Each structure stands twice: as C-alpha cells, then as structure tokens.
Amino acid sequence: MTLTEGPTQTPTPPAARQPSLFDRLTGRGRAPKTDHAVVVLHDVTKRYPNGKEALKDVDLVVPEGDFVFLVGPSGAGKSTLMKLLIRDELATQGDVVIDGYDLARIKRRQVPRIRRKIGIVFQDFKLLPRKSVWENVAFALEVTGTPRRQIRPAVDRVLALVGLTAQADQVPTQLSGGEQQRTAIARALVHDPRIIIADEPTGNLDPVISWEIIQLLLRINELGVTILMATHQAEVVTALRKRVVALEDGRIIRDETGATYHRED
Amino acid sequence: MIAFVLFSMGRAWQGFWRNALMSLAATLTMVLMLLLLAGFFILQNVLLASLSFVEQKVEVVAYIENTATQDQVDKLAARVDAMPETASVEFISRDEALRRFREAQQAQGRPDLTTSLEANPLYASLNVKLTAPTDYQVVAEALQADPIVRPHGVINIQALVERVTTVTGLVRTAGLVMVAVVGLIVLFIIVNTIRLAVVARAEEIEIMRLVGASDAFIRWPFVFEGAFVGLAGALVTLGLLAVAADPLSTAMVGFFNVLPLQLGTLGRDTAVIVLATGLGLGVLGSWVSVRTYLIR
Numbered sequence: 001m002t003l004t005e006g007p008t009q010t011p012t013p014p015a016a017r018q019p020s021l022f023d024r025l026t027g028r029g030r031a032p033k034t035d036h037a038v039v040v041l042h043d044v045t046k047r048y049p050n051g052k053e054a055l056k057d058v059d060l061v062v063p064e065g066d067f068v069f070l071v072g073p074s075g076a077g078k079s080t081l082m083k084l085l086i087r088d089e090l091a092t093q094g095d096v097v098i099d100g101y102d103l104a105r106i107k108r109r110q111v112p113r114i115r116r117k118i119g120i121v122f123q124d125f126k127l128l129p130r131k132s133v134w135e136n137v138a139f140a141l142e143v144t145g146t147p148r149r150q151i152r153p154a155v156d157r158v159l160a161l162v163g164l165t166a167q168a169d170q171v172p173t174q175l176s177g178g179e180q181q182r183t184a185i186a187r188a189l190v191h192d193p194r195i196i197i198a199d200e201p202t203g204n205l206d207p208v209i210s211w212e213i214i215q216l217l218l219r220i221n222e223l224g225v226t227i228l229m230a231t232h233q234a235e236v237v238t239a240l241r242k243r244v245v246a247l248e249d250g251r252i253i254r255d256e257t258g259a260t261y262h263r264e265d
Numbered sequence: 266m267i268a269f270v271l272f273s274m275g276r277a278w279q280g281f282w283r284n285a286l287m288s289l290a291a292t293l294t295m296v297l298m299l300l301l302l303a304g305f306f307i308l309q310n311v312l313l314a315s316l317s318f319v320e321q322k323v324e325v326v327a328y329i330e331n332t333a334t335q336d337q338v339d340k341l342a343a344r345v346d347a348m349p350e351t352a353s354v355e356f357i358s359r360d361e362a363l364r365r366f367r368e369a370q371q372a373q374g375r376p377d378l379t380t381s382l383e384a385n386p387l388y389a390s391l392n393v394k395l396t397a398p399t400d401y402q403v404v405a406e407a408l409q410a411d412p413i414v415r416p417h418g419v420i421n422i423q424a425l426v427e428r429v430t431t432v433t434g435l436v437r438t439a440g441l442v443m444v445a446v447v448g449l450i451v452l453f454i455i456v457n458t459i460r461l462a463v464v465a466r467a468e469e470i471e472i473m474r475l476v477g478a479s480d481a482f483i484r485w486p487f488v489f490e491g492a493f494v495g496l497a498g499a500l501v502t503l504g505l506l507a508v509a510a511d512p513l514s515t516a517m518v519g520f521f522n523v524l525p526l527q528l529g530t531l532g533r534d535t536a537v538i539v540l541a542t543g544l545g546l547g548v549l550g551s552w553v554s555v556r557t558y559l560i561r
Contacts, residue, residue, distance in 0.1 A: 086475065108480075115474075116477035118477075120475050126468065126471070126475075128468075128469060128472065130283055139472070140472075140476035140477075142272070142276075143473045143482050144478050145269065145479070187476065191477065
C-alpha cells in the first residue's frame with residue numbers, strides 16, 4: 001500500500017491546550033471556526049428520557065490530527081459520546097463543537113454537512129450486501145448529491161488508498177472481514193473528512209487483520225485526519241502509546257498522552 | 266433540481282427491483298385493497314342509483330274533472346312541469362287509464378270485469394314525478410288549486426313519502442359508512458405494507474444518514490418508490506376492472522333489470538378514485554414511514 005495518491009493535507013501539530021480555548025469556542029458564533037481543535041466537548045451531560053445519565057460533565061478537546069483511543073467498559077458512555085459527535089443525539093447540557101460548529105445551535109439542514117466532515121467506521125462494517133465494493137463507496141457520494149463525474153476519481157482514489165483496487169467489483173460476501181472493514185474505511189474517507197470515528201473497528205477481526213486495520217488508520221492519521229477510536233483491545237492501545245481517554249460511568253477518569261490501556265501506577 | 270429528481274427516480278427504480286419480492290408483495294396488497302375499494306365504490310353507486318329509482322316511483326297523482334278540455338289540461342301540465350320540484354309530468358287519459366287497469370288485472374290473473382260496465386268509470390289524471398319526494402306538498406297544492414282538478418282529487422301521499430325517505434336515507438347512510446370503513450381499512454393496510462418495505466431497508470437509510478445524506482436525498486427516492494408501487498397497483502387494478510367490466514355490467518343490468526345506471530361516468534369516477542388512492546397512499550405511506558429515520 002502506498003500513499004502517493006492520498007489527500008495532501010499536512011498533519012497539524014497538536015495544539016497546546018489553553019484554558020481560553022473553551023471561551024473562544026463557546027463565544028457563540030463570534031468565532032465560529034478554530035484551526036486548533038476539531039472536537040470540543042465542554043461540560044457535556046447526556047441524560048436519556050428514561051433518566052439514565054450516560055455522560056456526566058465531560059470535557060474533551062481533540063486537536064486536529066490527533067489519534068485518540070477511547071477506552072472503558074461497556075456502558076461507560078463511549079457510544080453515547082460518539083452519537084453526540086455525529087449529532088445523532090443532542091447533549092442535555094454543555095456544548096459539543098465539531099470543527100467550529102456548535103451542534104446544538106446549527107440548523108437541522110446543516111446536520112448532513114457536519115456529518116460529511118466525520119467518517120464513521122463500525123464494528124459490523126455496515127456495508128450494503130448487494131452492492132459491490134466500488135458501489136458501496138460511491139454510495140456515500142451519490143446520496144449526498146455529488147456530481148457523477150467527480151464520483152469515479154474520488155472512489156478510485158480511496159480504494160487505492162485502502163488497497164482494494166483489485167476487489168472493486170466484488171460484493172461484501174466475497175471479501176474477508178479485513179477487506180470488508182477496509183471497504184467501510186474507504187467509504188468513511190471518501191468525503192475527505194476531518195475526523196474518523198471508529199467504534200470498535202477491529203472487534204470482529206482476528207489479531208493479525210486487526211493490526212492491518214490499525215496500520216491503515218495510523219496511515220490515514222498521518223495524512224492529517226483526526227482519529228477517535230473506541231476499543232477494548234488493550235494490547236493495541238498499549239503498543240501504540242497514543243492519547244488515551246478512559247471513560248467510566250459517564251465520566252472521563254483518565255486522559256493521558258502516550259499512555260497504555262490500563263492505568264500505569 | 267432535474268438532476269435530483271432523476272437521481273431520486275433512478276434510486277426508486279433500483280430500490281423497487283433490488284427488493285423485488287417485497288415490492289411485488291406491496292404492489293399485490295395495493296391491487297387487492299384497491300379492488301376492494303373500487304368494488305365497494307361501484308356497489309355504493311349501484312345502491313344510490315337503485316334508491317333514486319325507488320324515489321322516482323313516488324308520484325303525485327291529480328284526477329281531472331271529465332268536463333275539462335284538452336287545452337286546460339295541457340296548460341296545467343305545462344305550469345306544473347315548469348316548477349323546479351317537478352321531474353316530469355305525464356297525462357293519462359281516461360282511455361289510457363282503463364287500458365292500464367285492464368293490463369294490471371290481467372297480469373294478476375283476475376277476470377276482466379270492466380267489459381260489463383256501460384261507461385268508463387275512471388278519471389283522467391296528471392301523474393307528476395318529483396325531483397325529491399319530500400317536495401310533494403308544493404306540487405300537490407299547486408295541482409289542487411286548479412279548478413279542473415277534482416275536489417280532493419290529489420291523493421295524499423305523505424305517509425308513503427315518509428316511509429320511503431326514511432328507508433332510503435338509512436340505506437344511504439349505511440352505504441356511506443361502509444365505504445368510509447373500507448376506505449380506512451385500505452388506508453391502514455396500504456400504509457403498513459409500504460412501511461414494511463421501508464423498514465426492510467432500515468440499514469440502507471441508516472448508512473445514508475451516517476454518510477451525511479440530506480433529508481431530501483433520503484426521503485424522495487422512497488416517496489417515488491411508493492408512487493411507483495401505487496401507480497403499478499392502480500394500473501393493474503384498472504386493468505382487472507376493465508376486463509371484468511363487461512360481464513359485470515351485463516350481469517348487473519340483468520339482475521336489476523330496469524336500473525338506469527350510467528356506467529360511463531361510473532367507470533371514469535372509479536378510475537380516478539383508484540388512481541388517486543393508489544398514488545396518494547403510496548406517497549403518503551413512504552413519506553410517513555421514512556420520517557421515522559430522518560434527522561431528529
């Protein structure tokens with residue numbers, strides 16, 4: 001896999017976290033864009049209608065180009081956090097700011113535009129079984145109204161990036177798990193997103209294939225795309241020494257750079 | 266805009282054939298429901314035609330003095346005919362009245378005793394058919410006021426009118442309720458069937474949402490697909506009805522014998538209703554079903 005055909009963004013160095021950042025971001029439209037952070041959560045609480053508090057007072061700033069592991073037991077709030085980021089749910093309290101847009105304040109019509117800045121990858125791939133690899137990736141562009149002549153080069157480019165050019169005409173059932181996940185990653189990338197959110201992307205894959213997927217995500221990260229990956233695989237997290245955000249009971253209990261899966265005491 | 270419509274239609278067409286079994290099931294349900302609806306609609310119209318036929322049987326009869334001249338009778342007939350309550354006026358001469366009496370006796374198998382009479386004992390009459398039986402009073406008074414009409418020569422038909430209108434009114438309401446109930450059943454079943462077809466593709470919609478498709482791009486292909494199903498169902502239904510129309514109307518004319526049914530406009534009305542219901546419910550069904558999956 002070579003990266004010569006990838007997007008030519010240069011990774012921005014992670015910005016130092018300054019206390020004034022919140023103030024600037026929550027300046028309510030006066031400074032709607034920031035070059036420093038793509039994801040900002042400020043004092044976020046999510047209470048579901050049944051009264052369950054999935055997230056409590058969560059503060060999180062992810063600078064552009066960061067690679068963040070989101071760890072924690074099931075039910076700790078990882079899924080809720082991801083739903084808030086794509087505005088599938090709205091925060092009960094606090095601000096969620098994506099690429100400078102306060103999700104609670106944008107109009108409904110703008111939601112699809114925000115979602116195109118975010119590529120999502122799931123544990124179960126979520127591919128359309130009757131479409132080929134190429135069509136699955138192209139689907140993301142078709143349904144967002146991309147002109148036909150722009151679709152072909154864009155799809156070909158991301159398929160080359162994830163190394164699936166040869167499998168373009170196969171349907172998902174003919175592919176291995178790793179290839180299916182790479183198709184899903186290609187689909188997530190085709191909109192040229194600022195952020196990739198991966199929810200247990202290696203959960204259904206064996207260790208060797210898992211590493212392949214992680215390698216691919218790391219390479220995408222090197223191209224400047226911010227990556228937020230929820231995972232249970234301790235060895236991956238520990239080996240990579242990236243930033244680790246640990247959730248438990250809806251609270252962030254640990255946020256360390258260059259950390260391991262478990263707390264090092 | 267045109268590109269968007271083309272895209273939506275293309276996706277709808279694709280969606281229809283990629284889930285051929287589901288789509289065919291939905292179309293078939295649509296056909297059955299539309300047949301049911303059309304059947305009840307036609308039945309309701311036959312019923313209404315029968316009712317107005319019965320109501321037309323109610324006539325105001327005025328007996329004429331034997332001294333009246335043909336000229337006087339014609340003038341009265343013309344005057345009554347000009348009234349808005351009147352549908353038609355028929356003059357029955359004394360000879361005609363006798364002839365009808367004899368015919369009626371013969372039809373009932375009774376011996377004809379009128380031959381032993383010295384003279385025709387019957388009076389001539391004006392038989393007035395009404396546009397609505399409840400208007401009989403106005404016509405009756407106008408007739409009675411004329412000097413050539415015999416004293417008490419207008420038969421009081423109040424009791425008859427009341428009975429007829431009570432029955433016809435009841436049957437009309439019952440027919441309307443029936444069509445409304447069938448209409449509701451058809452509505453729910455069709456909307457539900459379309460909903461199933463949409464739910465079967467929930468994952469596709471979910472993916473569309475997640476990759477940032479706007480509401481319009483998610484909704485319209487499904488709405489067009491619903492319209493396809495509705496249109497296909499309506500056309501099949503109309504085809505079946507067209508095939509069945511000839512033997513059916515023959516049977517109906519044979520069965521009801523004298524009914525002056527206007528099959529021309531009924532056929533057109535049925536076609537309009539079937540098409541509108543099919544298309545309308547197809548569109549409505551998908552619109553409502555997709556709604557659930559759109560941005561909250």
